Amino acid sequence: MANSMKKTAIILLSGGLDSTTVLAIAKAQGFALHALSFDYGQRHAIELEAAKRVAASMGVERHTIVPMDLRVFGGSSLTADIAVPKHDSVAEMDVGIPITYVPARNIIFLSYALACAEVAGAGDIFLGVNAIDYSGYPDCRPDFIAAFEQMANKGVAAAVEGNMPIKLHTPLITMSKAEIIKEGLRLGVDYGQTHSCYDPAPNGEACGQCDSCLLRAKGFEEAGTIDPVIKIKEA
Amino acid sequence: MANSMKKTAIILLSGGLDSTTVLAIAKAQGFALHALSFDYGQRHAIELEAAKRVAASMGVERHTIVPMDLRVFGGSSLTADIAVPKHDSVAEMDVGIPITYVPARNIIFLSYALACAEVAGAGDIFLGVNAIDYSGYPDCRPDFIAAFEQMANKGVAAAVEGNMPIKLHTPLITMSKAEIIKEGLRLGVDYGQTHSCYDPAPNGEACGQCDSCLLRAKGFEEAGTIDPVIKIKEA
Structure with a gap:
């Protein structure tokens, strides 16, 4: 079937492990892929490079990159100049809403x-x-996703006119990191192209100690396989 | 009461007639004013100048201007390079979702x-x-506004934690343009500072024939007063 005959899906693609797996899932479901990434003045522009790599290698038909500047509001270590929290293990991570929110x-x-x-x-x-x-x-959370979908179907013209309902697909929402990785590997994802670290070295190397690195490492360990990207520092 | 004791409200301020009236209403309700405007690559940057004028003259404590680029998606005469529809009267305006959407x-x-x-x-x-x-x-529409508010109260951390419910105030939603203008005049709004035209001349002068100009002119006429800004061309 030619791609022009396929239904298109929009995929939010950060270039991380999760969104890359979602891209593979959408592809496996037969959708033509339109990836959407954001260049939001984050200090990990390395992530955006990963998104471009992933999009190019996974057959994305169109990749829209939206420039935006969330720094105008301040308030998070992903966009502002405050320290990313570092830990030696997942068990030490903070509970509640992370500072990286x-x-x-x-x-x-x-x-x-x-x-x-x-x-x-x-x-x-x-x-x-x-x-x-x-x-x-x-x-x-699922109740937020459901509420957003409801709002979209009342606010987007094409949805209100009844010819294009908005559907949010969240295939990972109840999966553990290990399950996500197993599903991605089954679908042929090359996780070596992805990037997850909140605080990479200038050469792009993952820190191995931020929340994102630790969750990723734990996931690969539980999936019984080796992360091609992150080397966790020995405690 | 010092402003620092007042509760703050965020007001979406385009610099047009409606949002300026809303600003006056929020002020009259006793809120400290934090205006929010968008610099979205629209060809009517003149509107943003109006927003700055209005904010400065109406005692806004903080005015955040968010740079954004909606042109990345294409699709509307307010951001793309297609013609704004012109008419001689409101009766001739198109029904349904306007091309300016x-x-x-x-x-x-x-x-x-x-x-x-x-x-x-x-x-x-x-x-x-x-x-x-x-x-x-x-x-x-009201059902969209209600759905957005519901979504916000499930997705914004401070709202979910229960200490800052999100409330959308839409004081104009069921008012006619004439009623909006009367309310603004009652609250002392200087409509000479506002800008509504979708297709102004380079010097900022309103065209008098776009949907926005026609609705505004009709509103002033029905309110029994003179618009300090728009001079409708004689048919």
Whole structure:
């Protein structure tokens, strides 16, 4: 079947492990892929390079990169100049809403996805939110996702007119990191192309001690395989 | 009462007639004012100048201007290079969703307002949507506003934690343009500072024939007063 015959899906692609796995899942479901990434003045622009690598190698038909500047609001270590927390293990991580929370970030990203969906005529939106490993983020939870979908179907013209309902696909939402990795490997994902670290070295090397590195390492360990990217420092 | 004792509200301020009236209403209700405007590559940057004028003259304590680029998605005459429709009267305006609709624009603007609200610790958000004169925009309708508010209270950390519920205030939503103008005049709004035209001359002068100019002119006429800005061309 030619790609032009396929239904298109919008996939929020950060270039990390989760969103890359979601891209593979959308592809396996037969969608033509329109990836959407954000260049939001984050200090890990290395992540955006990973998104471009992943999009190029996984047959994405279109990759829209939206410039934005969340720093205008301040408030998170992913965009502002405050230290990313470091730990030696997942057990030491803080509970509650992490300091790396960017105010309303997923809401803003999803809103742009709606604009993208409307212009592309594609109501299927995939995103790699996960309520298990990272439940501190309220905008990763199923009831938020359901509420966003409801709002979108009342606010997006094409959805209101009835010819393009908005559907949010969150295939990872109840999966553990190990399950996500196993599913990605089954679908042929090359995790060596992805990037997860919140605080990489200038050469892009992962720190191995931020929350994101630790969750990723734990996931690979539990999946019984080796992470091609992160080498956790020995305690 | 010192301003520092007042509760702060976020007001979406375009510099147009409606949002300026909303600003006056929020002020009259006793809120300290934090205005939020968007510099979104629109060809009417003149509107942003109006927003700055209005904010400066109406005692706004903080005015955040968010740079954004909706052109990355294409799709509307307010951001792309296609002609703004012109008519001689409101009766000739197109029905349905106007060509000036920017995909998901109010959703994106409101999402930024949530980020702003969260950082400012201010859950009250005012916006000048109106379901009467401009019902072609789905994201101006009460059921959309209610759905957005529900979503926000599930996705914004401070709201989920229970200490800052998000409330969307839409005081104009069921008012006619004439009623809006009367209310603004009662509150002392100087409409000479506002800008509404979708297609102004380089010197900022309103065209008098776009949908926005015609609705505004009709509103002033019905309010029994003179618009200090728009001179409608004689038919």
